[in-house]
Amino acid sequence: xxxxxxxxxxxxxxxxxxxxxQHDIDCIKLGFTLDGETYGEDGGEMDVKKFYELLRNxxxxxxxxxxxAQALAHxxxxxxxxxxxLIVAFSSGLSGTYESYLAAAKEIKASYPNVDVRxxxxxxxxxxxxLFVDYVVRKADTGATLEETVAYAEDLKWHICHYFxxxxxxxxKRGGRVSGTTAAIxxxxxxxxxxxxxxxxxxxxxxxxxGRRKSISALVDKMVELQSLDKDDPIFISHGDCRxxxxxxxxxxxxxxxxxxxxVNMIGSVIGTHSGAGTVALFFRGKHR
Numbered sequence: 001x002x003x004x005x006x007x008x009x010x011x012x013x014x015x016x017x018x019x020x021x022q023h024d025i026d027c028i029k030l031g032f033t034l035d036g037e038t039y040g041e042d043g044g045e046m047d048v049k050k051f052y053e054l055l056r057n058x059x060x061x062x063x064x065x066x067x068x069a070q071a072l073a074h075x076x077x078x079x080x081x082x083x084x085x086l087i088v089a090f091s092s093g094l095s096g097t098y099e100s101y102l103a104a105a106k107e108i109k110a111s112y113p114n115v116d117v118r119x120x121x122x123x124x125x126x127x128x129x130x131l132f133v134d135y136v137v138r139k140a141d142t143g144a145t146l147e148e149t150v151a152y153a154e155d156l157k158w159h160i161c162h163y164f165x166x167x168x169x170x171x172x173k174r175g176g177r178v179s180g181t182t183a184a185i186x187x188x189x190x191x192x193x194x195x196x197x198x199x200x201x202x203x204x205x206x207x208x209x210x211g212r213r214k215s216i217s218a219l220v221d222k223m224v225e226l227q228s229l230d231k232d233d234p235i236f237i238s239h240g241d242c243r244x245x246x247x248x249x250x251x252x253x254x255x256x257x258x259x260x261x262x263x264v265n266m267i268g269s270v271i272g273t274h275s276g277a278g279t280v281a282l283f284f285r286g287k288h289r
Contacts (some may be wrong), residue, residue: 093201167278
């Protein structure tokens, strides 16, 4: 059934590039700077494998949010055609990008009063946002109206669970998530944190384990506790260039849940700047976050 509005999201969703094309989604590129070069919406491209190689060699990229002007440049061509728009935004708890979308939507409303532009704060990140987008796409493609899809999305976001672990605490230290002392002691003792994204869209540490495999097992433990999956619901996994750890995670999921649709993609450069190489993240629909 034909979709009744335009769907826009951003690369905070970490979906494969072909997903946006296959599902007719306009995607705004979030950006970062490294060694004086700009990458993203108004800059160049960097292969994500190369990005993680640079990270492991000590590179220090910095991210920046989308401006209202950049958001407007994506929305206005559709507004000129009289098309309504739904924007699914990267978590406001992690970026000011959502506010830029709101500013652009306000400008569109003033210039094109007959066009409806809605912005949903996903409160999600990485393939958590990607999973959220995937559900929203499927709702929109049933022929749901913009109003119906927004209502669906606003309820759904409280059920998109994000659980992840990182291999290097120093990237969390850079982002202010752990102290320098915690990062130093944790790295020395091989302490691996377990984190999630809370109802405000913030990254929150919820536990710690001794060793890598125990931290990955803890992700599946949370899924067993919280999942609310129908047989056709997908499970999404993203990672910071550590496919062997992902394969271990998939094995644990199959042991507990049997065969499932599992979508895997690497964490993009913008999220990876803050999470670091070696991050493993598990996303699923749950009873609550």
